[in-house]
Structure formats: structure tokens, C-alpha cells
Amino acid sequence: MKPSEHNFQKVLPSQFYLRDTLTVARSLIGKGLVVRSRGELLAVEITETEAYLGQRDPASHSYHGPTARNRSMFEGGGTCYVYLSYGMHYCMNVVTGPVGVGEAVLIRAARPILGEPTFFKNRKTRDPRLLMNGPGKLAQALGINLSFDGETFSSDRIRLVNLGRSTKTITATPRIGISQARELPYRFLAGEV
DNA sequence: TGAATGATCACG
DNA sequence: GTGATCATTCAT
Numbered sequence: 001m002k003p004s005e006h007n008f009q010k011v012l013p014s015q016f017y018l019r020d021t022l023t024v025a026r027s028l029i030g031k032g033l034v035v036r037s038r039g040e041l042l043a044v045e046i047t048e049t050e051a052y053l054g055q056r057d058p059a060s061h062s063y064h065g066p067t068a069r070n071r072s073m074f075e076g077g078g079t080c081y082v083y084l085s086y087g088m089h090y091c092m093n094v095v096t097g098p099v100g101v102g103e104a105v106l107i108r109a110a111r112p113i114l115g116e117p118t119f120f121k122n123r124k125t126r127d128p129r130l131l132m133n134g135p136g137k138l139a140q141a142l143g144i145n146l147s148f149d150g151e152t153f154s155s156d157r158i159r160l161v162n163l164g165r166s167t168k169t170i171t172a173t174p175r176i177g178i179s180q181a182r183e184l185p186y187r188f189l190a191g192e193v
Numbered sequence: 194t195g196a197a198t199g200a201t202c203a204c205g
Numbered sequence: 206g207t208g209a210t211c212a213t214t215c216a217t
Binding site: 050052059060061083085086087088089091093106108134135136137175176177178179 | 210211212213214
């Protein structure tokens with residue numbers, strides 16, 4: 001389907017986010033992320049995610065309970081949690097489960113659907129492979145920053161939608177860039193490894 | 194392989 | 206208040 005034929009109207013229902021976090025992480029592969037940035041509509045298809053299981057997961061920001069930074073992780077399924085990573089990159093998460101639980105899915109990578117010229121401009125690269133193949137790169141391409149923290153994924157500004165596609169193969173592997181619980185296969189990718 | 198770069202958090 | 210750590214990226 002050409003980008004112009006998308007309407008991005010099939011917003012994911014709140015029920016989507018209330019399932020088990022690993023299920024949500026897997027289900028987000030192939031879904032559409034739509035962002036309105038300075039009046040321009042941007043859209044990508046999610047290709048890589050990681051689950052962070054809250055207070056039972058030592059690698060999760062919410063492992064030690066609520067803090068000023070992770071506050072939005074506890075605000076319930078469908079909330080957007082954005083944080084500054086390594087002092088220079090933003091990373092975006094989809095909160096899952098009921099209010100107070102503190103679980104979320106990190107969006108790690110995607111492929112462009114709409115707004116590609118803006119993505120290249122934001123990323124300052126010419127190589128399509130380096131456009132959004134990492135959480136910091138994805139956020140930079142989409143213009144995500146802390147002002148999106150606490151937003152809900154059914155808003156006009158940022159939303160998650162069903163693209164009506166099915167992803168044939170989804171692979172699970174260990175998570176990237178963590179030092180705790182490295183062995184757990186909580187990372188999900190579209191396709192084979 | 195390591196520098197960049199700054200917020201966060203546990204600890205005392 | 207302090208220092209180790211960090212759900213990363215990029216150039217070397």
C-alpha cells in the first residue's frame with residue numbers, strides 16, 4: 001500500500017496494552033507509529049521491540065519502584081514513556097498493564113512509511129540502513145523528545161495504529177545494552193535473525 | 194574499542 | 206553530596 005493510501009485511523013484499543021507485556025512486545029511488531037511533528041504527519045512500521053517487566057525485572061527502569069524519571073511507566077497501558085539515554089539520546093516506550101504496575105515495551109527500530117525526507121533530515125545521514133535501526137536513532141528521526149513523556153498513544157500528536165499487515169516471522173533474542181538479566185529472550189524482531 | 198555527555202539513583 | 210552507572214551512537 002502506498003503511503004498516500006494509508007489513513008492511520010485504526011488506533012489500537014486500550015485493551016491492546018492490558019495484556020501480558022511480552023505479548024504486547026511481540027504484538028507491536030508490524031504496528032504503525034504515527035507522529036504529528038510541526039504539522040507534518042510522520043509514520044513508521046515497528047520492526048523491533050524489547051519488553052521490560054517492571055518490579056520483577058532487574059533491567060527495568062521501574063525495578064526499584066516509582067521515581068521522578070519513570071513516573072509515566074506507572075500511569076497505565078497506552079502511556080508513552082520517554083527518557084534521555086546516555087545524556088544524549090531519547091528512547092521511547094509503550095507502557096503496558098494496569099496503572100501502578102510499571103511495565104513497558106521499548107521501541108527499538110522501525111521502517112519508514114511516511115515522511116522519509118524529514119527522517120533523513122533529522123538524522124543527518126544518507127544511508128537508509130542507519131535511519132531508524134536503534135532506539136535513539138528512531139526517536140531522533142521522528143523528533144521524539146521529553147515533551148512526549150506521559151502522552152497517550154491514542155492522541156492526535158502520537159498514536160499507535162493497526163496497519164492491517166501481518167508479520168510472518170517474529171524472532172525472540174536477548175535484550176541489547178543491558179547488564180542485568182541478559183539471558184532472557186525479551187527482544188522481538190520482524191523476520192529471521 | 195572507546196569517547197561523548199548528563200541525568201539518575203543508591204548510598205552514606 | 207557523590208560517584209558509578211547507563212534500555213546509545215558514532216568515529217577511530
